Amino acid sequence: MKRSLEERLKDGPVIVGEGYLFELERRGYLQAGSFVPEVALENPEALKQTYRDYMNSGSDVVLAFTYNAHREKMRIIGKEDLLEPLNRRAIQLAKEVAKEHPKEEALVAGNISNTNIFDSEDPESKEKVRNIFREMVRWCKEEGVDYIQGETFYYHEEALIALEEIRNQGLPAVITLGLMGENILRDGYTVEDSCRILAEEGALVVGMNCFRGPDSMQPYLEKVRKEVDGYVAGVPLPYRTTEEHPTFFNLPDSGCRCHLPLETTFPTALDPLYHNRYELAEWAENAHRIGINYIGLCCGASPAMLRAVAEAVGQDTLNSKYSPDMEKHFLFGKDETLNENNTNYRGKA
Template identity: 55%
Template sequence: MPEGLLERLDKGPLICAEGYLFEAERRGYLSAGEFVPQIALEHPEVLAQIHRDFRHAGSDVIQAFTYNGHREKMRVIGKEDLLEPLNRNALKIAKSVATEPMDGLPDALIAGNISNTNIWDPDDPEACAEARRMFDEMAGWAADEGADFIIGETFYWAAEAEAALAAIRSVGLPAVMMLAPMANDAMQEGTSVAECSRRLEAQGAAVVGMNCFRGPQTMWPLLSEVRAAVSCPVAALPVPYRTTAEQPTFFNLNDHGNCQCPAPHGRTFPTALDPLYCNRYEIRAFAERCLAAEINFLGVCCGASPVHIREIAEACGRIPPAARYRERMENHFMYGSNERIPGAYKALGDRA
């Protein structure tokens, strides 16, 4: 039998690329704000290439792009009839890329995905029941289509995360559960992220951790508390943006202190975050910090590009196919050390 999630984690770090929402939007195949992954039906070849690019960069996991592909979101855009075809097609695309030959790489693991529903309300039992039904159907489709495990992610309600975990466990697949607290640094019920993670582990999660909303700087303090609270593997998938103690999530980031943003909607999130991007070396440093703390399910969430995944892979001691194309500044026409570069051009580099 092929090695599964825990077998691979037993051998070392596991890299999981995410960030498909922003990457598909940047390529012109998804509407920001709405963030519904219709690309799985409308442009499956583009989605397959996104998966392929991240695998080439070092991702060990191909995660089906079903984030926001749940019944409530499909109702919002008036396309509920496309719900099951979207989910199944996304899973089929993930499976096809995970198993296609690529530079001698082993097959990637296939992850199903369920996420925050944005309708969870502890004061509305019917809303909670509807969210549970949504989790059940999506987990069922992931199991039907051959997922190796399911990622439940971006939960800011502890009880919603527990409901998602129950749905994943009911189909017999390992669960990776990731939390995304808002700016108050805790789950919406007031439970700490560490305590919620501890409960999820006790309820059968194979991996617990955090994803999205927070960049490396503001994810780390909470993540380190999670690592201390649990004994299972821990996941760390930040967004690649420079969130701060004053602005701990990317939802309210100012553009270098300037509250005025030229975006039509008046804020940097989600389409004017570009000046606040972490560079690749910052992402690598975060990965190295995680590895030193024995946090070994690693990736990058919304805003990720393949180069970030390559940096994580190399931090893990890997040589992914994309490593062939890492920078070679020694051959740059002004800043290089290559003997063929004329001295006059090197001098230009000092003045440019």
């Protein structure tokens, strides 16, 4: 029998591969802007391959791609009739891929996320949000997920509603917050206070994901780690956010020489602003050292980046055999049989 999420957390860090949203847009199967995961129905093999690529690169979890696949988003694009089929199919595909793992079947996580309609002053909006989560969680339960990850909440109370609905179905919950540029959740909670309350209310794992890269997320992860007794998640973006520009929504590119049609690098011109895999591995080592237990990367992450993160915390991934080895490179290799005319030229290349 495969180990549960809690059993794996007790044995060491759990790696979670996210970032499907940007990766599938980059591969040509998803529209930037609306960012709705119709790929589960339109191109299921593309989604399965993406799941597989992240799993083989170290993810202990196949996270069902239902981010933004909620009733409000489907209403905006006029496809509410596809809501339930999309959710169920995304989970079914995740289960198929999870069974392919040759060492231990990967966990399958359901996924619910920020609704963008939550209003802390409007009881009606709160009820709409609860109903959105309730139906998605029920589908997750019926499809047999191992746990549910509720993510990218920038209101504490919305995160709490998500947790309540997950707990009502008797499933383990991972709840992660997206911290905007004000450095505080929109209903006034600090991220560490919110995480402490969510843990006290029964979340197995609490922490942060998305919006921020390692540099602008790590100080808050340290605060959460000090405040929370249980398991803590850190799932940053792979972008070079800063104290001045803490999120990727307004991250500038001083070297850009063209007109950006959206007048911002987000979401389709962030390419020059990546951390490299070695910087991300260094972050993962630091996160692991301070006691972050549930470690991954979010929007923008590639499988190669995730592999570097997994290896940095001691994991040997299925695709570690493809990790960089320059020994036989024609310019930079050290193999004695290489052509010396090339290796002697490396400094001039």
